[in-house]
Amino acid sequence: MSGSHPMRKPTQGPKAQTQLRTLERLEAACRTRGRRLTRQRRAVLRALLAEGGALTAYELHERLRVADGRSTPAGVYRALEFWMTAGAVHRLESTRSFILCEHPESPHPGQLLICHECGQVVETEDKGVAAAANRLGERLGFVLDRHPVELTGVCRPCRAQGRAAEPGRRPAT
Amino acid sequence: MSGSHPMRKPTQGPKAQTQLRTLERLEAACRTRGRRLTRQRRAVLRALLAEGGALTAYELHERLRVADGRSTPAGVYRALEFWMTAGAVHRLESTRSFILCEHPESPHPGQLLICHECGQVVETEDKGVAAAANRLGERLGFVLDRHPVELTGVCRPCRAQGRAAEPGRRPAT
């Protein structure tokens, strides 16, 4: 993930501040509900926050191993599973990576816009997309779940920098 | 894929007929354009057609190996890559599997509705979802590519059969 996209800047802007508060809230909520807030789980959450973007399980493992040699892939996956169940982390299927949820306060059918040039991810809660998807589901007899919808494309900065050839699939020419 | 979802019936209805014609058209188109239509590529396409649903690369490899012991995972992945570039096959990121495109005649930003109980996949070209996604992309500076959007949920038959507990994520209770 981060290795293959060296362009992403790990800014610590107001978004990170908001996430930090959210994180503390999440951790607290966790404790008071019988779920256990452990060293490893906390470490995974904080590593994702520090990164400010998506990381693969093994990238997380590498980072955690620096501070605590006992980290294992299995442990990282277990922690990720825990946080996904809690709604605090999303899995990006298209890049096999994981990212902090930006609105963990409330359940939400969201969208994840992913730039396949720089790896940037933006999370939204667009009513239009959600409604259209639900209508489509109804029409076809599907009850959609609330996993965020992944939309891939090219972000503005990447287009400006000339990366991003033709968006979309090449026609079979 | 098929192993984990024994409920899917491999119907050979009118859809399969349509796909067969499409397949022949695709194969012919391929030949006349300098792209080579080879034994292995044809075998992959026909295996997907015979299945009538999604298969993982290794499931394809197993099927191909029966008829031709020389099939390798690498070869299967190469053939899949070829057909995806040609727009004839879609990759389902959420299940790491591959499926024939149901409308390969024309390029399309489509949707793939995936039942996570039975593995059924329905491909659509819903204007509403496409438009909403594009509007969202514009608003955020993203030019979306044309990979189909994956929507997961539970299909009607599966809901009727009592499978499909609560759709969506459990709130962090």
Add this chain to the structure above:
DNA sequence: CGCAAAATGATATATTGTATCAATCAGTGT
């Protein structure tokens, strides 16, 4: 035919994700 480009076969390896089970830890009641 004889060449060059495309594709394959064979093999090795990288990446991503789970299973198992004994040891440890966190919360609970005494």
Add this chain to the structure above:
DNA sequence: ACACTGATTGATACAATATATCATTTTGCG
């Protein structure tokens, strides 16, 4: 503080998914 109980971890092995490399074969073409 102490022991009890179930959740969690550490350690290890392994399964599943995907790509890299390169010599050989096939294909299209002059």
